[in-house]
Amino acid sequence: xxxxxxxxxxxxxxxxxxxxxxxxxxxxxxxxxxxxxxxxxxxxxxxxxxxxxxxxxxxxxxxxxxxxxxxxxxxxxxxxxxxxxxxxxxxxxxxxxxxxxxxxxxxxxxxxxxxxxxxxxxxxxxxxxxxxxxxxxxxxxxxxxxxxxxxxxxxxxxxxxxxxxxxxxxxxxxxxxxxxxxxxxxxxxxxxxxxxxxxxxxxxxxxxxxxxxxxxxxxxxxxxxxxxxxxxxxxxxxxxxxxxxxxxxxxxxxxxxxxxxxxxxxxxxxxxxxxxxxxxxxxxxxxxxxxxxxxxxxxxxxxxxxxxxxxxxxxxxxxxxxxxxxxxxxxxxxxxxxxxxxxxxxxxxxxxxxxxxxxxxxxxxxxxxxxxxxxxxxxxxxxxxxxxxxxx
Numbered sequence: 001x002x003x004x005x006x007x008x009x010x011x012x013x014x015x016x017x018x019x020x021x022x023x024x025x026x027x028x029x030x031x032x033x034x035x036x037x038x039x040x041x042x043x044x045x046x047x048x049x050x051x052x053x054x055x056x057x058x059x060x061x062x063x064x065x066x067x068x069x070x071x072x073x074x075x076x077x078x079x080x081x082x083x084x085x086x087x088x089x090x091x092x093x094x095x096x097x098x099x100x101x102x103x104x105x106x107x108x109x110x111x112x113x114x115x116x117x118x119x120x121x122x123x124x125x126x127x128x129x130x131x132x133x134x135x136x137x138x139x140x141x142x143x144x145x146x147x148x149x150x151x152x153x154x155x156x157x158x159x160x161x162x163x164x165x166x167x168x169x170x171x172x173x174x175x176x177x178x179x180x181x182x183x184x185x186x187x188x189x190x191x192x193x194x195x196x197x198x199x200x201x202x203x204x205x206x207x208x209x210x211x212x213x214x215x216x217x218x219x220x221x222x223x224x225x226x227x228x229x230x231x232x233x234x235x236x237x238x239x240x241x242x243x244x245x246x247x248x249x250x251x252x253x254x255x256x257x258x259x260x261x262x263x264x265x266x267x268x269x270x271x272x273x274x275x276x277x278x279x280x281x282x283x284x285x286x287x288x289x290x291x292x293x294x295x296x297x298x299x300x301x302x303x304x305x306x307x308x309x310x311x312x313x314x315x316x317x318x319x320x321x322x323x324x325x326x327x328x329x330x331x332x333x334x335x336x337x338x339x340x341x342x343x344x345x346x347x348x349x350x351x352x353x354x355x356x357x358x359x360x361x362x363x364x365x366x367x368x369x370x371x372x373x374x375x376x377x378x379x380x381x382x383x384x385x386x387x388x389x390x391x392x
Contacts, residue, residue, distance in 0.1 A: 014313060016080065016313055016316060016317055017080060017084075018080075021080050021081065021084055024061075024081055024084055025084045025088060027060070027061075028060075028062055028084060028085060028088050029088050029092070031057075031060055031062065032088060032089065032092040032094060032098075033092070035053075035056055036053070036092070036094050036097055036098065037092060037093075037094060040093075040094050040097055040219065043097050043219045044096070044097070044218045044219040045218075046219075047211055047213070047218050047219070047221060048175055048176070048211070048219070048221045049097050049100055049176070049219055049220075049221070051131075051134065051176055053097070053100070053101060054100070054101055054104065054131030054132075054134055054176075055130065055131035055132060056131070057101045057131060058129060058130050058131035059131075061074055062085060062101070063101055063104065063105055063129070063131050064104065064105050064109055064128055064129045064131075065078075065081055065082070065105065066105075066109065066110075066113060067109070067113070067125050067128060067129040068125075071121060071122070071125035071126050071129060072125070072126040072129040072130060073125065073128075073129035074129075078320075079254075079316070079319060079320055080316070080320065082102075082105065082106050082258065083258075083261050083316055085098070085102060085105075086102060086106070086258055086261045086262045086265065087261060087262070087265040089102065089262070090262050090265035090266050090269060091265055091268075091269050093269075093361055093364075094219070095217075095262060095266070095368075096216075096217035096218065096219040096220040096368060097219040097220070099172060099217065099219075099220040100134070100172065100173045100176060100220060100221065101131075102258070103135070103136070103137075103172050103173055104128075104131075104134060104135045104173065106254065106255070106258045107137060107251065107254070107255050107258070108135035108136060108137045108181055109128060109135060110251055110254065111137065111181050111196065111238060111247060111251060112124060112125065112128065112135075112181075112198075112238070113125075114247075114250075115196070115238050115239035115243075115247055116238060119235065120198070120235070120236075120238070124179060124198070127178070128179070132178075133178040133179050134173055134176045134177050134178050134179070135173065135177060135178075135179050135180075135181070136171055136172065136173035136174055136176075136177035136179075136180045136181070137171075137180070137181045137182075137183075138168035138171050138174075138180050138181065138182045138183065138225055139151070139168070139183045139248065140168060140169055140170045140171070141153060141166065141167060141168055141169060142167055142169050145378070146377050146378050146381045148183070148194070148245060148248055148249070149190040149191055149194075149245070150190075151183055151184070151185055151194060152166060152185065153165070153166025153167065153168065153182070153183070153184045153185060153227065154166060154184060154185045154186075155184040155185070155186050155195065155197065155232070156186075157186075157234075158231070160233060160234055161231045161232060161233055161234060162184075162186075162197065162231075162232050162233075162234060162237070163205075163229055163230065163231055163232075164182065164184055164197065164199070164205070164227040164229075164230040164231075164232060165227055165228060165229060165230070166184065166227050167209075167224065167225065167226050167227070168182065168224070168225040168226075168227075169212070169224045169225075170212065170222055170375070171222065171223050171224070171225050172220055172221070172222055173221060174208060174211075174221060174222060174223025174224070174225055175208060175211060175221040175223050176221060177201070178200065178201040179198050179199075179200055179201070180198070180199045180200075180206075180225065181196055181197075181198055181238060182196065182197050182198075182199050182225075182227070183195075183196055183244050183248060184196075184197060184244070186241055186242065186244075187242065189242070191245045192242045192245070193242065194242070194244030194245040194248070195237060195239075195241050195242060195243065195244040196237070196238040196239060196243070196244045196247055196248075197232050197236050197237055197238060198232075198236045198238055199227070199230065199232055199236070200236070203230055203231070203232060204230065204231055205227060205228045205229045205230030205231060206225070206226075206227060206230045207225070207226045207227075207228065208223055208224070208225060208226075209223060209224030209225065209226055210223070210224060211223050212224065214371070215367055215370065215371075216364070216367035216368040216369075216370065216371065217368050217371065249326075252326070252329070252376070252377065253319070253324060253325075253326055253329040254319065254329075255376050256329040256330065256332065256333035256376050256377065256382075257315060257316070257319055257324065257329050257332055257333070259333055259336075259337070259372060259375075259376050260312055260315065260329070260332035260333050260335075260336040260337070261312060261316070262372075263333075263336035263337050263339070263340040263369075263372055264305075264308055264309060264312045264336050264339075264340075266340045266343075266344070266365060266369060267305045267308060267336070267339055267340050267343045268305060268309070269361075269365065270340070270343045270344045270347045270362060270365050270366075271298070271301055271302060271305055271343055271347070273347060273360070273361050273362050273365075274298070274343075274346070274347040274350050274351065274362060275289070275298060277350065277351055277354075277360070277362075278294050278298070278350055281352075288350070294350060297346055297350070298350075301342070301343050301346060304339055304342075304343075305339070305343065308335060308336055308339055311331075311332065311335070312332055312336065315328055315329070315332050325389075326385060326389075327385060327386050327389040330377075330381075330382040330383075330385040330386050331382070331386060333376060333377070333379070333382055334379045334382035334383060334386070337369075337372040337373045337379060338373065338379065340369045340372060341369050341370065341372075341373065344362060344365045344366040344369045345366060347362040347365070347366065348362055348363060348366045351363075
């Protein structure tokens, strides 16, 4: 799968990146072409990327960039580099393979850097920076999704340990993870009763269930996790007891924003693939892109994609400045994931029968796009959040 020509055009006219980001982008693009794209079909079939992908990413400077140098990381606190990784992974057509490393760096690592004490940082960060300790976060349960206050997995204090019982599902990196940030209930208070623990690979009572077979995003391992009298030392609590809800909510803004970044890149890629196709495919003696319906459809989509790009880049700038709000992140996640579904669906239609085959990238993009309206909080929840900020 080729990176769409639109990628260079999109990057070239944006002002939020510096030369160092452009150099980083080109380096990562070469890395994807050499190390990921050739292996991708095998990983997609296996439903799992090898652990070596994490260590390779770390070796080239594409993993856990915010880990301080004293703990073996690059010590780079600039979220624009994370944006580059997310966009290029999508444009290369391997975003599900890179979902694990990106979740490791973008979503889970900030829990550690923000809330771990000095002893925990020294114990965990070197392995995290090297890609030797793979991260995951476990919030969703068989009966609980977007409603964090309904989390039922429970931990009880027993001497110097906490004993955890419960189950989690739809956990990205669930198979590969060495350190899992687990949200559990330590009291009955819906919000103040949640706490976070880091459960380490090999902990007694911690078991991985089957890999979940998904409709799309096959190269991203997704698993069930079980905690049966799982005994975790008290020193593995992340932050203060009862602070779990606030920690989880505070990390939802960047999680939703990086999903919006990926979705926006996906819109641009799908539009580029479709535009190429309608110019090459002929019917009734002319390219199908010359028909008014095709032109109007693509004109509408391009306009919406341009509008979305402006909004997302503004959100990126505001996040870097520390001013991106919860409602803005919710707007970004909702709008871009809905748009991604619209663009890929139109792309499949304009590809005709070929759009429904595995031969063309648009079909896979269409299938993979569907779940983006569900995870990181459903789009219905996003609308609820936006509505509440309006006083409704």
